[in-house]
Amino acid sequence: MLIMKKQLGRLAIIAVVTILAFFLARFDSFLYPAPVGQVTAVKQTSQESTTDEFGNQDGQYTQNLTVKLLNRSGQTVKIQNQVMASQTMTTNYDVGDQILLKEYSGSYQIDTIKRDSTLLALVALLVTATIIYVRFKKTSFLLLSVLLNAAVFVVALLVDVHVKSLPVVFWFSLVAVALAALSLYLVLGRSQQAHITLAATVITTALAVFVMWFVLLVTGGIGVHFETMSFVTQVPAPIFYAQTIIGVLGAVMDESADIVAGLFGLHRESPHRPFKDYWQAGLSVGREILGTLTNVLFMIFIAETIPMVILMLRNGNNWSYILDQVMNLGILQTVVSALGIVWAVPVTAGLTAWKLRHQEEEAAK
Numbered sequence: 099m100l101i102m103k104k105q106l107g108r109l110a111i112i113a114v115v116t117i118l119a120f121f122l123a124r125f126d127s128f129l130y131p132a133p134v135g136q137v138t139a140v141k142q143t144s145q146e147s148t149t150d151e152f153g154n155q156d157g158q159y160t161q162n163l164t165v166k167l168l169n170r171s172g173q174t175v176k177i178q179n180q181v182m183a184s185q186t187m188t189t190n191y192d193v194g195d196q197i198l199l200k201e202y203s204g205s206y207q208i209d210t211i212k213r214d215s216t217l218l219a220l221v222a223l224l225v226t227a228t229i230i231y232v233r234f235k236k237t238s239f240l241l242l243s244v245l246l247n248a249a250v251f252v253v254a255l256l257v258d259v260h261v262k263s264l265p266v267v268f269w270f271s272l273v274a275v276a277l278a279a280l281s282l283y284l285v286l287g288r289s290q291q292a293h294i295t296l297a298a299t300v301i302t303t304a305l306a307v308f309v310m311w312f313v314l315l316v317t318g319g320i321g322v323h324f325e326t327m328s329f330v331t332q333v334p335a336p337i338f339y340a341q342t343i344i345g346v347l348g349a350v351m352d353e354s355a356d357i358v359a360g361l362f363g364l365h366r367e368s369p370h371r372p373f374k375d376y377w378q379a380g381l382s383v384g385r386e387i388l389g390t391l392t393n394v395l396f397m398i399f400i401a402e403t404i405p406m407v408i409l410m411l412r413n414g415n416n417w418s419y420i421l422d423q424v425m426n427l428g429i430l431q432t433v434v435s436a437l438g439i440v441w442a443v444p445v446t447a448g449l450t451a452w453k454l455r456h457q458e459e460e461a462a463k
Contacts, residue, residue: 108230108231111226111230112223112226112227112230115222115223115226116219116222116223116226117219118222119218119219119221119222120215120216120218120219120222121215122218123214123215123217123218123219124196124215126214127168127169127196128168128169130169130198132198132199132200132209133167133169133170133198133199133200133201133206134167134168134169134196134197134198134199134212135165135166135167135168135175135196135197135199135206136165136166136168136194136195136196136197137163137164137165137191137192137193137194137195137196137197138164138165138166138174138193139163139164139193140161140162140163140164140191140192140193141161141162142159142160142161142162143159143160143161143162144159144160145157145158145159145160146158146159156182156183156184157182157183158180158181158182158183159181159183160178160179160180160181161178161179161180161181161190161191162176162177162178163176163177163178163179163191164176165177165197165199165206167199167206168196175206177199177206177207177208179191179208186409189210189211191208191211195211195212196211196212196215197209197210197211197212198210198211198212225241228240228241239284239285240284240285242284243280243281243284243285246280246284247277247280247281250273250276250277250280251273251277254269254270254273257269258270258332266332266333266336266337266339266340267336267339267340267343269340270339270340270343270344271340271343273344274303274343274344274347275296275300277344277347278296278299278300278347278351279296281351282295282296282351282355286355290362290453290457291355291358291359291362294354294358294446294449294450294453295351295354295355295358295446297449298350298354298357298358298442298445298446298449298450299347299350299351299354299442301445301449302346302350302354302438302441302442302445302446303343303346303347303350303438305438305441305445306346306350306434306435306437306438306441307339307342307343307346307434309434309437310342310430310434310437311339321422321426322426322427322430323422323423323426323427324338324427326423326424326426326427327427338427338431341431342431342434342435345431345435346434346435346438349391349395349435349438349439350438350439350442352391353384353387353388353391353439353442353443353446354442354445354446356383356387357380357383357384357442357443357446357447357450358446358450360379360380360383361376361379361380361383361447361450361451361454362450362454364376364379365454369458370458371454372455373451373452373455376447376450376451376454376455377447377448377451379447380443380446380447380448380450380451381443381444381447383447384442384443384444384446384447385443388439388440388442388443391439392435392436392439392440395432395435395436395439396432396436399428399429399431399432402428403424403425403428406424407420407424407425410424
């Protein structure tokens with residue numbers, strides 16, 4: 099009964115903090131330099147249906163919105179919003195929605211919906227739950243690693259945007275190593291586990307990306323369409339390599355950390371073991387998790403492509419065209435990540451087994 103009351107108390111704290119964060123963001127319009135409005139009334143007019151040559155049906159209608167300007171002395175303005183029923187490129191607004199506006203010659207147009215209340219509530223939920231259910235020290239370093247990684251990534255992007263003739267692949271390789279080192283040393287500390295995990299992660303990622311580069315070099319990149327990358331204003335191939343490096347690194351680091359932790363736990367139980375025991379145990383741990391990790395990567399890729407695949411199919415495109423133009427690079431990246439996940443098992447097991455045996459031999463001298 100006491101445990102249940104304690105759990106209910108924890109859940110209540112999480113709920114209160116989350117709700118408080120949501121309402122704080124609902125009243126932060128004074129922080130925005132751009133006009134912020136709240137929809138107070140909606141009137142729908144002029145609805146019409148459309149059907150294209152493939153039988154896809156959609157509808158278009160106009161919303162007459164009454165919007166109260168929250169950071170402009172409570173002024174009320176009228177705005178028209180054109181909406182497609184499918185809402186693929188447009189947004190349907192309801193009473194109570196807050197929106198960011200743009201002002202042109204005294205008139206206002208919708209920029210986008212204001213989402214900070216939902217975002218802040220989710221962040222508060224994550225942070226509060228982590229602090230409550232995980233030890234405070236570990237939580238602090240975990241959150242610090244996330245913030246530092248985000249800062250490093252933003253700086254890396256800014257450098258890429260503003261520096262001409264930047265060697266993109268080399269630059270983002272350095273960034274990937276920095277991200278991995280920050281994550282591991284802040285979460286695991288400057289320990290042997292962190293050193294081995296970082297080494298295994300870097301080696302495995304380099305192997306996987308090298309094999310991809312070599313295969314593309316030998317085949318001439320036939321069938322790989324880098325030009326299909328969206329919104330790329332640079333040479334797309336180096337950007338794809340950079341994207342792949344960071345993607346492979348994340349999956350490999352997770353797996354390597356689990357294997358290293360398992361073998362160090364085995365070492366603490368019985369330190370005097372031969373290399374073979376550590377090696378076999380590392381392979382066993384790796385086999386248990388590599389399947390799930392590979393499937394997670396594949397499901398993430400599938401989830402990302404579902405909207406576009408459905409759109410392409412409904413517009414008369416066949417599967418061969420979709421695989422070639424929409425899913426091409428995603429499949430390649432998934433395969434390379436899967437290679438990294440598979441190779442991480444022997445690389446991590448071998449490095450950890452060698453280090454533990456070497457440590458025992460040094461201690462015996």
